[in-house]
Every structure is written in structure tokens, then in C-alpha cells.
Amino acid sequence: MPERLIVVGGDAAGMSAASQARRRRNADDLEIIVFEQSDWVSYSACGEPYYLSGAVSELSQLVARTPEQFWAQNIDARLRHRVTAIDKSAKTVEVEHPDGTASFGYDQLVYATGAAPITPDVAGVDAEGVYSLNTLDDAETIKKAMTGARHGVVIGGGYIGLEVAEAFRVQGLETTLITAGGGVMNRSLDRDMADLATEQIRRTGLRVVTDSRIRDIATEDGRAVGVDCDEFFPGEVIVVGLGTKPEVALAEAAGIPLGPTGAVAVDERQRTAIPGVWAAGDCAEAFHRVSGRPANVHLGTVANKQGRVAGINLGGDHATFPGILGTAITKYLDVEIARTGLTEAEAQEAGLDVAAATTTSTTTAGYWPTAAKLWLKVVAERGSGRLLGAQIVGGPTAGKRIDVLATGIWNEMDGHSFSMMDLSYAPPFSGVWDPVLIAARKAADAAT
Amino acid sequence: MPERLIVVGGDAAGMSAASQARRRRNADDLEIIVFEQSDWVSYSACGEPYYLSGAVSELSQLVARTPEQFWAQNIDARLRHRVTAIDKSAKTVEVEHPDGTASFGYDQLVYATGAAPITPDVAGVDAEGVYSLNTLDDAETIKKAMTGARHGVVIGGGYIGLEVAEAFRVQGLETTLITAGGGVMNRSLDRDMADLATEQIRRTGLRVVTDSRIRDIATEDGRAVGVDCDEFFPGEVIVVGLGTKPEVALAEAAGIPLGPTGAVAVDERQRTAIPGVWAAGDCAEAFHRVSGRPANVHLGTVANKQGRVAGINLGGDHATFPGILGTAITKYLDVEIARTGLTEAEAQEAGLDVAAATTTSTTTAGYWPTAAKLWLKVVAERGSGRLLGAQIVGGPTAGKRIDVLATGIWNEMDGHSFSMMDLSYAPPFSGVWDPVLIAARKAADAAT
Numbered sequence A, B: 001m002p003e004r005l006i007v008v009g010g011d012a013a014g015m016s017a018a019s020q021a022r023r024r025r026n027a028d029d030l031e032i033i034v035f036e037q038s039d040w041v042s043y044s045a046c047g048e049p050y051y052l053s054g055a056v057s058e059l060s061q062l063v064a065r066t067p068e069q070f071w072a073q074n075i076d077a078r079l080r081h082r083v084t085a086i087d088k089s090a091k092t093v094e095v096e097h098p099d100g101t102a103s104f105g106y107d108q109l110v111y112a113t114g115a116a117p118i119t120p121d122v123a124g125v126d127a128e129g130v131y132s133l134n135t136l137d138d139a140e141t142i143k144k145a146m147t148g149a150r151h152g153v154v155i156g157g158g159y160i161g162l163e164v165a166e167a168f169r170v171q172g173l174e175t176t177l178i179t180a181g182g183g184v185m186n187r188s189l190d191r192d193m194a195d196l197a198t199e200q201i202r203r204t205g206l207r208v209v210t211d212s213r214i215r216d217i218a219t220e221d222g223r224a225v226g227v228d229c230d231e232f233f234p235g236e237v238i239v240v241g242l243g244t245k246p247e248v249a250l251a252e253a254a255g256i257p258l259g260p261t262g263a264v265a266v267d268e269r270q271r272t273a274i275p276g277v278w279a280a281g282d283c284a285e286a287f288h289r290v291s292g293r294p295a296n297v298h299l300g301t302v303a304n305k306q307g308r309v310a311g312i313n314l315g316g317d318h319a320t321f322p323g324i325l326g327t328a329i330t331k332y333l334d335v336e337i338a339r340t341g342l343t344e345a346e347a348q349e350a351g352l353d354v355a356a357a358t359t360t361s362t363t364t365a366g367y368w369p370t371a372a373k374l375w376l377k378v379v380a381e382r383g384s385g386r387l388l389g390a391q392i393v394g395g396p397t398a399g400k401r402i403d404v405l406a407t408g409i410w411n412e413m414d415g416h417s418f419s420m421m422d423l424s425y426a427p428p429f430s431g432v433w434d435p436v437l438i439a440a441r442k443a444a445d446a447a448t
Helices: A012-024 A045-053 A067-072 A136-146 A159-170 A191-203 A249-254 A300-314 A344-349 A399-410 A415-419 A435-447 B012-024 B045-053 B067-072 B136-146 B159-170 B191-203 B249-254 B300-314 B344-349 B399-410 B415-419 B435-447
Strands: A003-008 A030-035 A075-078 A082-087 A092-097 A100-105 A108-111 A115-117 A130-132 A151-155 A174-178 A207-209 A216-220 A223-228 A232-234 A237-240 A244-246 A277-279 A328-332 A335-341 A354-362 A373-381 A387-394 B003-008 B030-035 B075-078 B082-087 B092-097 B100-105 B108-111 B115-117 B130-132 B151-155 B174-178 B207-209 B216-220 B223-228 B232-234 B237-240 B244-246 B277-279 B328-332 B335-341 B354-362 B373-381 B387-394
Touching: A003 A012, A003 A100, A012 A030, A012 A067, A012 A075, A012 A108, A012 A300, A045 A136, A045 A159, A067 A075, A082 A249, A108 A300, A130 A136, A136 A159, A136 A237, A151 A159, A151 A223, A151 A232, A159 A174, A159 A237, A159 A328, A174 A232, A191 A207, A191 A335, A191 A373, A191 A387, A223 A237, A277 A300, A328 A399, A335 A399, A344 A354, A344 A373, A344 A387, A354 A435, A373 A399, A373 A435, A387 A399, A387 A435, A399 A435, A399 B399, A415 A435, B003 B012, B003 B100, B012 B030, B012 B067, B012 B075, B012 B108, B012 B300, B045 B136, B045 B159, B067 B075, B082 B249, B108 B300, B130 B136, B136 B159, B136 B237, B151 B159, B151 B223, B151 B232, B159 B174, B159 B237, B159 B328, B174 B232, B191 B207, B191 B335, B191 B373, B191 B387, B223 B237, B277 B300, B328 B399, B335 B399, B344 B354, B344 B373, B344 B387, B354 B435, B373 B399, B373 B435, B387 B399, B387 B435, B399 B435, B415 B435
Parallel strands: A003 A030, A003 A108, A030 A075, A108 A277, A130 A237, A151 A174, A151 A237, A174 A207, B003 B030, B003 B108, B030 B075, B108 B277, B130 B237, B151 B174, B151 B237, B174 B207
Antiparallel strands: A082 A092, A092 A100, A115 A244, A216 A223, A223 A232, A328 A335, A335 A387, A354 A373, A373 A387, B082 B092, B092 B100, B115 B244, B216 B223, B223 B232, B328 B335, B335 B387, B354 B373, B373 B387
16 A cells, blocks of 8 residues: 655645655555645745736636646645644544545645734724735635725735735725835835835835834725724725734644744754654745744745655655745835845844945946846845845846845855856946945945 | 056056056055057947947947046046057057157056957958947947948847847848857857847847858948848948957067967966066956866956956955856847856867756746746756856846856856755746756756
8 A cells, every 4th residue: 555645735835745756656655635725726826916916817827737737647636625633643634625524644744834814903804805815715806806996005015015005006096005114025124225115116106104003994884994094094905914924723733843933843854843744835944044043934935945855855865955045026016126145133133243235226237228226235244254145126127136146145155255256247237247246345345 | 756557458457457556555656557549448348239229329328437537546547549569678668649659667567458359351341331349439430330321231140249230220220140150149159049049039030141151241332232141131331240359469579478368368366477567358368167277258347357356456455366157148139148157068178078958938937927938058067967057048037147057156056956045036037946946957957
């Protein structure tokens, strides 16, 4: 009889694990069952705001692979199946599905439950017209609610908040973005860069309300009509984007140990402390290469890689997850925002002695007709000049430069060495010294 | 009395050297005289095609710094001064200028003469209407010649050739690009990638004639009217872009030793074999970090860095030039082309045992409305999987990804390690696995 692998959660991490395991072990050797509580597997949650904006016309475009494609690989992906309990001693899971409940034994289990939206504790949050954006079903619901709405409010200025605000604006809604902190992306950027990003975004005409406290969501006949802060902001459609928390309830109940971040603790092969139980994706921790500490970021990039590592190991090969830098990117219309490594504040919090430099340059040669401003903040370790983190705000093509800095940080380069690297140049693409080279040098100058 | 530094050639390398030396030593300590044979110093030759296309409206926009700016720094930049001889024993240079000739003694000399266009040995090449594009004056001459012309021919399919062909097309000239090799960029890309680039560029409507032999340039009354290959291609304005050769005549005559590439040999501090004589930029060699051999590339990026290194050393500090990868980028309309490290052919020629993989992906998430094709070829060392080179052809935003690969190659990463790096992702910017990660993994898979 084959071993049985049960995967709890059928999105990026879970399906990557299933696919990699299957590539290495056939169905006679390993049975693979995936339980997914929603109607979809393997979809791009990151694409959902763009369904709202209309950039993506069909939800199905966001599905990387269908259940049928997995079935064809002998991966038994079961939709609308919710795992309600894991018994690590008996090696069983309890499952609720449309026709009842069932119990399944496993030899190996991949815990890939993802993350759940954080909802604010204010009156009216459960009213009709107030949504969070997590699953494809959420996207469909919000899209319908946007039809006919005149005003939109987004609560939260992070990735999802900005992207939904963009969608609202593109679709013609008069939009307010409300953030409790000091500007958009204030948990991803240092305050100075968050201020810059906020200023750039405001210039596009978006109303951004910062440092605000939400009193309640105003309702009429059970339907949301706006948000009360010190001021009232009208909105028939309100999306809450306050970030997500790892889905660890099942793990906690089952006694699968969590780490200091509150996510499931894993080793570099994605094993939990429980033999036969693996974890990957938003619900699992990851080693942060710069802080040297466990971290828990909710990014598709990390989920795919961790799932892949778990699956390769389950398949009998050897793989390790090398850790993260927390590299991320987003945009609001033409304003691109990206980050990698540690911010200055995060580095200080991690006990590092750091210096930082912020440069203002352009995305192309200064004389090129589409030259747009590009602000780049680089954080370096005092003494060594080692690069620790970078943040970018700028016009089109600014953001993806973060990958060059991420690669330098990954390799523990110091800013002076980095600044002499042989990067590409032509006037439509950059100045002769690419902004990343200049910013790294200035940070190292400040640090040494 | 102060030491005297004479700089021969006032573009990127020479002026960077002068500026860095001046920052560290004031005029009482170091006198700096720059002799530049043209009417301009410190200009962007790379921007010249964009003056032809109209993207840059004034030639003066291409001047990074004026002579007046250098004078204000106590750098005595003299235009229309051509150095005709260097006497390394007497430590003097002979100079021709509009009012006659003169001799100047020096203590230190920076040889930064740049490179000169290669001209084909065919009848008609000296006719009116046939140009090469090197100095700003050349750009002005060609721009005038384009006015009223109906047909343009570009001889050469490298960076300058493509960029001038783009300018011709943008300005409405019926244009033919003629290349002796197998496709555009055939000295920068492997044949398969050059073919891809050629195909993409042809799709925009440019006539590209490959593997052709030019018989002569046809003239009427001393004016060019077209180019005779097997076929006749009409052109009242013809630009020759067959690349450049290092300007070493003065050095050779003076007994400053050249290296195996034919450019001036330098050590990592930019010193030539002659005490007190430094060299930097297109006329000087550079250590290639992948081949381990001396190389001679003609790129503004390298010239600026080498000039900077020479200047820092002249200024009394210590700097070394860490070598090159030959990273470069260009575009033809929406087709971006970039490369770094060694091509497969170059790697084989350098005696390396290599494997390569080419991936086809998209510049953004596949479902994003502006998703464009992106081809990425990665070359890796057999056994180790170490990354040796990469080539990109693709739509907007494809090209600058070369910098991420360059940074990986610079750090001697193997393709598997590279593929697990934490790079940024959002649907408008890439797939969840950025194409560079996938291509690096496939190359490493092929190599190990």
C-alpha cells in the first residue's frame, strides 16, 4: 500500500508541495490528497485587486492550475473540504465537506493553511458592504458591490489597501484610503519613505487619511454607508486591508508547535517539530537572512518556494529553504514602491548599528523624455558597510530595481563593492551609474 | 610648485579621473589640465542616437558637465586641443590647438583617448552622406543630413546600428539595416538569441539584411545614394556602425605597452607599465571576471568607473577596479536586448565546459494586460552550475533584469542557489517566480 500524503490547504504552498512530491514519487508509492475549503486551488491572490480594477477580465485567469490538471497528475484535490482537526498521535484529520464529515489517515501531512485577514474591532464591520479580500470568492463579491457604488473606502494602506484603492479609482469610485499609521506602506517602509510614497500617491488625486482612528462604520438599514473617523468618509463599498495573520488554529489545537512569530515553527527542510508533519507558506515561519531571526511574511514568492522545498523533501530528494529578505513590490497607478531586507527602524530594532542614505535620481537618463523621479533609501551596517536593506519609491520601472539590491544583500555585499558592479546602462534605462550603485555607495559612505 | 596632471581626452574616463583627483587634492598641490580635441567635454555618446530620433531635443542635454563647471573646480579643460605626441622620458606632451602648437610637461598623465569608429574598406565610404556616429559634432551632422532624406541605411547591427536605425524609423525614413553577421547584435549574443532579436525587430517593420557582403556605396556626383550588396538598398543618409577600436596610436608611438586585446594594459589601479602614466576607459583593458582574461569593451559604465579609480589613486587614496562582466543593454522600439557575462560561444572559446538553457516567459504575470514575451538564455558551468552569462530579448521592462543576473554572476552564484533568492513579485511586474529565477534553475539543471 502506498504512503498517504495529506495536504491541508490547496493554494501556492500546498499545491507546490504536492506537485514536487508527485514528480518524484508515483501514485503506487505515494497517494496525495489535498483538502481545500474554497472553490479554487492554486490561484493568484495577488491578482485579485486587478480583477477589481478590470485589468484582469476573468477570475479564471487568476487560476494557475485547475483541479482537473492536478487530478491528471494523480493529485486528488478536493474542493469545499475543510479540515477541522488534526490528530498527530493517530495521524488522522477530520474533514467537513458538502455531504458531511469524514476522517482520513495520513503518513505525511503538509500544513499549508495560509493566512486570514485581520478585521478591526469596530461597530459596523459586519455590515453589508464591508469586505476583506482574500479568496477569489471575495473578489467576485467585491466586484459586484462596486457596480453602482459611487464612493469607496479602503481601510489600511498596505499592499492590498493600495491595490484596492487603485481599483476603486480606475473604476471611477470617489475613494478614501484610511490608515492608522503615518502614511501608506508604513509597516514596510521607514517613515521618511512612507511619507514620500504618500505624497506621490496623493498627487494622483487619491484622498489618503493618515494617523486616523476609526470610530465606527456607519450603516443605514444594515448596509455600510461610510466610515467615521474625526471626519466622515462616505463609502457604499468598504474594503478592509489591515493585513493578515497566519492561520494556525488547527496547528495549535493539534499541538504542532508555533515559533516566536506566532506562525508554525519549521526547520530549513520545512519540517515541523512533529514527525511526518511539514508546514509551508503564510502559516509557517521563515528564517530572515539579515536579522537572523524567524520571520513570518505573507508573500506568494515565499509560499511557492517553501512548498517546493517541502515537496522535494517529501519526494525523497534533499532541499533546504535558504531564508528570506522580505522583498516585496507594489504600485499605485504610476507610483511604484518596493523594499527588501530590513528598514532602518527594523535594523535598529534587531540590535544592528546602522547608517542610511537616501538618494533622489531618475528612472532613466535625466534627459530621457520619460525620466521619472526615483527615491532610493539604502541601509548599511556601521563599520563594515554591509548592505542590510533598501526601499524604493518612484515612477515606472523604479520598483523592480529592488531585485538587484536584494541580490547584493543576499550575498552580503558591502555597499562600496556593490557600487562598482558592472550593471547595464543605456539612456532609456538608467543613468550611466545606475541609481542602485549610487545609493549603495552613499549608504556605505555614511556607514564607514 | 604643484604637481601637474595632464589628462588626454575629456570624456567620461578622463573627466571622472580629473574630478576625483581634484576632490582629494587642491590646486596648490595638483594642477590639472585636460586636453580634448573636440568642442565638448563630459558628454553622453550613448545619448546621441536619441538626438537623431528626437527623443532628446538639444545636443546640450547630452552634456553632463560643461567646461565652465570644470574650470570652477580648477580643472583646466581645454577644447580643440589635440595631443599629438607623448614623450614618456621627458614627461612632456605635444599639443595642437587652433592657434598653433605647444609642449607641456607633466608629472602624472591619464591616457583617456577613447575609441574610434571602424570604417569599412569599400568604395564610396568617403562620399557625402556617409557618416559614423562618435562625437556630438557627428550627431549634429547626421541630424542635418536626415532632414529631407527619404531613405536611410545603417551598416552594422550592434548597439549604435540598432539605435540609429530606430532614429531613422522614428523620423520617417524608409530604413535598411545591413549586417555582415547572422542577425542583429551577433557579437553580443549567441546566434540563437541574435536570431530571436532579429525576428522581433523585423516584426516592427524594419528591413534587416543579414549575412550580407557590401560591394560598395553607390554615389551620384560624389553623394551617396545607397548601398550595393547582392541587392541595392537606397539611402541618402548612411550611417556606419561597425563598432569601435581603442584609440592607441599615441600610446603605441610613445611606447606605453598595450595588452593582448590591443588596448593599453593597466593594473587594477589603472596604472600602465610606465610610471606616472595611467589609462582608463575605451582605450584601456579591463579584467573580465568570468573569463579571467583581459578584455576591452567600449562602454560608458566601465569608462566612468575606471576613470574614477584612476582619479582616486591620483588623489592619494586607494581604489581598485574590480573588473567587468560586459553587461550591456539596448532597445529597438519596444524590443529590449541585454547581456552580461559570457555567451555560450564566448564561454566555450574561453575553454569553459558549459551548458545553457533558454526560457520563454513574460515580463509580467501572464494574465497582466501588458504582458510581453521575454526570452532569457543563461549559461552555466558544467559540474558546479556556476552562472557564467545571460542574454535577454523581450518587451518593455525585460532588459534591466540583466542586472539581477549580473549581480548573481558577480558573486559567483550557482544557478540553483540563485533560483531560491527572495526577489520581488506582484502581477504588474513578474510572475511569482521571476523569469531570472526560472532561467537560472534550468541552466543549472542542464549543467549538473
